[in-house]
């Protein structure tokens with residue numbers, strides 16, 4: 001594994017790495033994008049392996065590290081990991097639910113050199129927020145965490161995922177983010193992978209409500225210019241062209257799962273037949289440049305029509321491979337969100353089917369199966 | 377922000393969460409923020425290295441003019457243009 005890696009000139013260096021440090025999480029959000037089959041604590045990478053990955057990442061040219069999960073604060077070695085990232089010059093962003101972040105821990109992370117904190121909120125109202133998170137008291141706890149994060153001097157981003165239960169309060173969540181002291185807010189309509197796909201009928205808002213929420217947030221963007229930066233991810237199923245998913249497959253970022261599998265995106269394992277390599281057996285550079293899963297949809301050679309002869313093929317790279325797989329049965333097809341896709345009607349059908357019911361079904365909360373005696 | 381609105385005595389600095397970094401892998405200077413990477417050309421990098429929260433705008437311009445033996449008025453314009461643009465993106469505090 002230490003043989004020098006042949007660096008192909010045409011493949012760009014990655015800029016970001018999403019490190020899913022653990023799948024453990026105290027919350028049970030039904031919109032979670034983690035896979036249904038999650039990695040148990042016993043299969044998680046140990047501290048030394050993570051530190052090696054981050055050293056290799058810095059060498060490979062990665063700039064941003066997003067420490068995520070699950071809940072990354074569930075790892076006892078979080079501070080040590082952050083300190084190492086800072087030492088090797090990586091920009092570290094902690095993506096957290098806030099649960100498990102005491103004031104002391106926030107201070108330790110600050111001393112260790114963490115650059116930025118991204119805190120999730122589930123709603124602008126406590127009762128609904130706690131119900132969505134499946135955790136009583138989560139909303140109140142998040143307020144305290146936001147306070148200690150900003151008091152420690154961290155720039156704070158608040159992240160709000162929009163779905164049926166909170167779609168009417170998208171604007172209120174932007175206002176809550178301001179109240180919490182955030183400089184930036186991400187308002188993201190749910191993407192239907194992992195647990196979110198299981199819960200799609202419970203989560204998908206009626207089209208008119210989603211459109212109202214989009215307009216409300218766009219109006220706030222102008223109103224709060226200079227107060228808060230709004231990053232807005234509009235609903236996929238309502239768009240005309242797909243997004244350039246991940247900025248193009250294996251072009252900018254990679255994901256490392258708690259057990260060490262390296263993926264071009266967090267949902268890539270939903271595509272059958274891809275061979276993912278593990279950091280336990282391969283160097284990160286080797287995985288980026290030569291592993292089969294990363295090569296599979298790199299560039300544009302693999303494309304079918306209508307993408308193959310489309311002038312937008314280097315703009316959106318045919319959208320999302322996982323969505324193409326889920327809705328058309330072939331990951332090489334155009335993302336059916338695209339109105340040029342012959343399968344576009346399937347997107348329309350889902351939107352009308354799943355939102356037709358008067359009452360949304362109950363959530364299937366995200367839960368990690370109980371595992372035998374934890375180690376470490 | 378307009379370039380004229382920056383006062384001679386303002387003390388520019390990078391806010392917490394924004395970092396200037398030399399990227400050894402690509403051999404270039406980058407200005408980093410959460411979810412954001414801006415390339416800094418050599419002139420921008422020299423300016424940003426001096427935005428430490430200690431030197432005033434006037435002092436930074438003097439220093440650059442002396443270090444590079446360049447026309448002060450021209451450097452003043454470059455510095456103001458860069459800082460005004462970055463202040464709008466909240467990547468510099470003045």
Ligand code: SF4
Nearest residue numbers: 307310312313318338
């Ligand atoms: S046909 Fe393919 S490349 Fe063209 S816009 Fe649609 S998804 Fe993008």
